Amino acid sequence: MKLPPAIGKMTSLSTLYLGRNQLALLPPEIGNLVGLKELYFKENKLTTIPFEMHKLTSLRHLDLSTNNFDSFPPAKNFPPVLSILNLSDNQITKLPEQISELNTLKQVLRGNLCKTPNALTNYSS
Secondary structure, rough: OOOOOHHHOOOOOOOOOOOOOOOOOOOHHHOOOOOOEEEEOOOOOOOOOOOOHOOOOOEEEEOOOOOOOOOOOOOHHHOOOEEEOOOOOOOOOOOHHHHHOOOOOOOOOOOOOOOOOOHHOEOOO
């Protein structure tokens, strides 16, 4: 299933739950949802997030659990004020040191990750 680009017109949303929708790709227009504070993509088929997500300057909570990520998306794609990131139940086996670039993170839910960088030792799991 594809999320229509028209989603980008819903700029006053503060919470969006798109779990269990078989989404494999997000349109770049997702970056227009500047009012979002919480975004849930749990139980989809995502493998990456678009660069435009960094424009979500109000986003504090991002749930990417139970998707098809096998590597950590580039840190530059994440919103600048993100404080909770859920990556549980993906195929990611190691988080890179670049996660330390996300300096507003307070909690990283990583569930089944085997190896985490030293930069994450202070985060909750």
